[in-house]
Amino acid sequence: MQRMTTLTLMLGLALAATVQAKSEKSDVRFDANAPVADQIRSVESAINADDYSEIGLEDKSRVQQALGRIKIKMGDHERVEQLSPHDRTEIFNDQEVINTIMTRARADSRMVCRRERSTGSNMPQSVCLTVAQRRRAQEDSRKALNDSQRFNNFKP
Template sequence: MYRIGSIVLMLALAGSAHALAATSKDAVQMGGAKPVSEQIREVELALAGEKYSEVSLADKSAVQASLNQIRTQMGDHERVEQLSPPAQVAIFNEQEKINTILTRAHADSRLVCRREKTVGSNMTSNNCMTVAQRRKAQDAARKNMMEGNRSQLKPLD
């Protein structure tokens, strides 16, 4: 029974890693054929670079905490397969946290450019923003619209 659980866990690890790789081709992911120490180094380098510029401080702290947990669980071992099944499960859970944060951050850090006409002009210009910047600008515009509508409403006497 214990052996079947281990096999199911390994298949789940392989399946989730494949599914995440298919959804975000360029995102850095944990869980693969590389040694864990190399994967940790890749994640740390990616977080320090421009690729994940939209990662919040809280998310960076969460990723770093998960990386530290993985380091502790790994000890002197190079690969996850060398560990006991409970340790493998703990590492898998930490990898999933990291993958979730990095996948979301990668999507938010993607640069999107639009050709837009300036109001009062026929000339177009390129307007490039990350997905997160565009979302923040839309939220700010929506908030300004709501505040503008409130100031124009007169109270009933």
């Protein structure tokens, strides 16, 4: 019995470590301690990936501008610690902009599937939408309801 409990605990820990490693691997974050050129390439490729499909044009432009500023500041240097303190601060600020936008875009791009019954049917169907698509649908529905209530309350 004790062996079974130990085995179950070990399998659970291994599974948790695997899930954590996958989630850490898929997140694109700019890190000051890693080589900058590799990070720039990973951010540029992630912008067009499905994991970040909900990144808007304005945010994509802001990320590309921040990457351009970082490339200029880095020049021939490979690591951030080789730069002056002023340049490091500016690169750190651009890294924060990139990390914030990419984190939000990844969260909005997460696919969520729900089993929903359509009107007039008892057969549930899977409806898969990104978090951002669900938010937009909810906002559009709320706006349409408010508009129809305003229209119905309008008396000429």
